[in-house]
Amino acid sequence: MSLAGIMIFAIAAALTAVLLKQIKSEYSIFLVTGAAIILFLVVLSQIGTVIETIQKIQKLIRFDDIYINILVKITGISYLTQFAADICKDCGYQSLAGQLQIFGKISVLAVSMPVVMALLEMINQLLE
Secondary structure: OOHHHHHHHHHHHHHHHHHHHHHOHHHHHHHHHHHHHHHHHHHHHHHHHHHHHHHHHHHHHOOOHHHHHHHHHHHHHHHHHHHHHHHHHHOOOHHHHHHHHHHHHHHHHHHOHHHHHHHHHHHHHHHO
C-alpha cells in the first residue's frame, strides 16, 4: 500500500469513527482499534526492507551482529509501546498509556545495556 493510500485509509477511519461516535460511541473505539491494527500490519510488511538495508550497512561497516539485534529490538519496543499507548489514550485511559510509555523506556534502557557496557569498556581501554 502506498503512503497516500495509508493516509487516506487513516483519515477515512478517523472520520468514520467521529460519525459513528455520535450514533454508538462504543463502536467507534472498535473501528479505530481495528484500523490501527491494519496499519500496524502494513508497517510490519515493510520491516523486511529496513532489515535488509541494515544488513547491507553491517556488511559495509563490519560490526557485531549484537548491535544490529539491539537496534531492531529497540525499534520494535518503541513502536509497539507507542502503538499500545495510543490505543489506551483513544479509549480514554491516559494513566495506563503513561505507564506503558514508562515501561517501554525502561525496556529500551535494559536492551541497550550491552552497548553501554561496550562503550564503557572501550573508554576504559583508552584510559589505560
